[in-house]
Amino acid sequence: MSIADRDLVIIAAEAGAAEVRSRHGEALTRFEKTAGDFATAVDIDAERVILDVLRAARPDDVMVGEESGRSGSDGNGRVWLVDPLCGTLNYAVRGTLVSVNVALRAGAETLVAASADPFTEEIFWTDGAGAYVRRAGVDEPLTPSAESGLVDVNLDPPFPNDPAFQAVRLLADRGFVARFRPRVVSTTLAVAWVAAGRRAAYVTDGQLRDSVHFASGIALCQAAGCVVTGIEGQPFHLGVGGLVVAADEETHATLLGQIENQRSAAAR
Template sequence: MSITDRDLVIEAAAAGAAVVRSHYGTSLTRFGKSAGDFATTADIEAEKAILDVLRAARPDDLVLAEESGRTGTGGNGRTWLVDPLCGTLNYAVRSMLVSVNVALRTGTQVVVAASADPFADEVFWTDGAGAHVRRGGVDEPLAPSAESGLVDVNLDPPFPNERVFRAARLLADPRFIERFRPRVVSTTLAVAWVAAGRRAAYVTDGHLRDSVHFAAGIALCAAAGCVVTGIDGQPPHTGAGGLVVAADERTHAALLALVESQRAGQD
């Protein structure tokens, strides 16, 4: 019997997470990339584990992966987006704040996605109809909540909108400080946490279309009922780009107003 895309994305993310766990705390070879970025043995081997799962079940699909790039024949409109270890620098210095992200895009829509936390042994997943977390083989629905007031802000470059928006300026805004408590997790696990009610919101700049890092988290948040837009309030991947994902409309509106005040100050 053929495996469903939903079960496949969960299996693939879990396979990558198992490899990430197995290498934690070991001596890791680093492979230099651009602009000071790097991959490790764990990134490479986790990606291989994920691709082995996907290729065994869907040999005709295209794959866009963080380390190996674009592979497969394609032509059927199906593309898997694979991020084997989001938070590599965290991981390399023995921090457990990382995630493994896998998503399937058909046409322009992400239809299934999973973001695995290797150390909490959790897989956040969506089939487009709903969003859940799997722990010990048991699925629970995700329930966004802004109660914590915690907002994760991505401070990593690039900053394509830096003339009118910088995350660092947001953190210094007295109105932000009065209402929210900033966090910098430095992994897109934080995006899944918004869907799970563990963060009130997440904010980043950047052009995120085709991003293997963000595809799974955006899909999770949309399916969980979060408010998801770019930094200018437009739909994701349009307008200025970037990402503001919030647990509710009130939190989202407050963050957009803070972002817009930076733009007004630069015009």
């Protein structure tokens, strides 16, 4: 019997999360990728577990894993994006702020996506129409809210818009600190938290189209009704890139104004 994509993405993310959770606290072998970036044996093993689940159910689909790259033919236009452990450095120092991200793209559309928190055992997921969190097998709709005033700011490279835009400068902006309270968790789990009402917004630099790290969180936020654009208010995959995800229009407009202020200052 065939399994639906919406169920498969949850099963795959849960499988990866179980691997991450079961290995927490181990002495980890590190594999250097680029300067300051590395994978661990758990990243690699969790990705293998996820890909095994997906390939068994969808052998004709393309798979793109953060660690293993692209595999499969492009015949049917369906591409699974797999980020097996977002927050590797957090995890490597025995932290628990991490996410396991799985998304299915067809052309420009994300059909289904899931971001799993291995340690709360929550699965944030979307079927493209609605956005939900699953706890102990029970689904609840995600409801964005700006009430917390918490804005997660990603300070990890790359920074393609430096020096015109540096996310870190938001933290010293008087308007920002008067309106919001910054948080830096260094994992895209925080993007899902905007959809869930646990963050008012999320801001990052970078080119994010078809990103294994961000595809799931972006899809969740779009399905939940968040405002999702690039740092100039454009579609997030166009122009200078970056990402501003906000719970509502007012929060989004405020952040765009603060970003424009620093871009204008850098141009002087």
